[in-house]
Amino acid sequence: MERPASVESEKAKWVYFSGSFYYVSTTKKSWHSSQYDCRWRGADLVIISSREEEEFTRMFQKRAWIGLTDRIREGSFKWVDGTALTRSCWRFGEPNQFKGRNEDCVEIQNFDSERSWNDAQCANENYWICEKNFDI
Ligand code: MAN
Numbered sequence: 001m002e003r004p005a006s007v008e009s010e011k012a013k014w015v016y017f018s019g020s021f022y023y024v025s026t027t028k029k030s031w032h033s034s035q036y037d038c039r040w041r042g043a044d045l046v047i048i049s050s051r052e053e054e055e056f057t058r059m060f061q062k063r064a065w066i067g068l069t070d071r072i073r074e075g076s077f078k079w080v081d082g083t084a085l086t087r088s089c090w091r092f093g094e095p096n097q098f099k100g101r102n103e104d105c106v107e108i109q110n111f112d113s114e115r116s117w118n119d120a121q122c123a124n125e126n127y128w129i130c131e132k133n134f135d136i
């Protein structure tokens with residue numbers, strides 16, 4: 001796989017939480033470049049599957065991309081591992097495809113609240129969170 005045009009510091013730190021390692025970026029990229037960056041690191045954008053994990057991802061206090069998108073079929077949100085969304089944390093009024101814009105990628109927007117997710121335009125530049133899972 002080709003090294004992304006701009007790679008963050010090799011000293012990037014991974015944080016362990018409940019079976020996975022997490023990496024939070026210090027620069028901003030589009031959703032697709034963020035996912036590419038995670039893949040390059042042997043990870044994926046974070047897949048949030050429990051309340052504890054959702055709280056953990058908000059603790060970084062960054063508006064950040066997560067591994068959730070409905071780009072394949074509008075309105076059908078899927079995690080980057082292909083699994084369907086079973087437990088969601090949308091902000092009030094989201095997802096809304098704001099003003100008919102194509103908002104196919106999901107960010108943690110309001111990290112102070114349990115209802116933190118927003119669908120946003122994938123080309124927006126955000127911080128991002130990668131997750132490396134160690135299923136044995
Ligand atoms: C902005 C964007 C949208 C979001 C609205 C909410 O326009 O972040 O994705 O839905 O704010 O007001």
Ligand code: CA
Nearest residue numbers: 096097098119
């Ligand atoms: Ca939105």
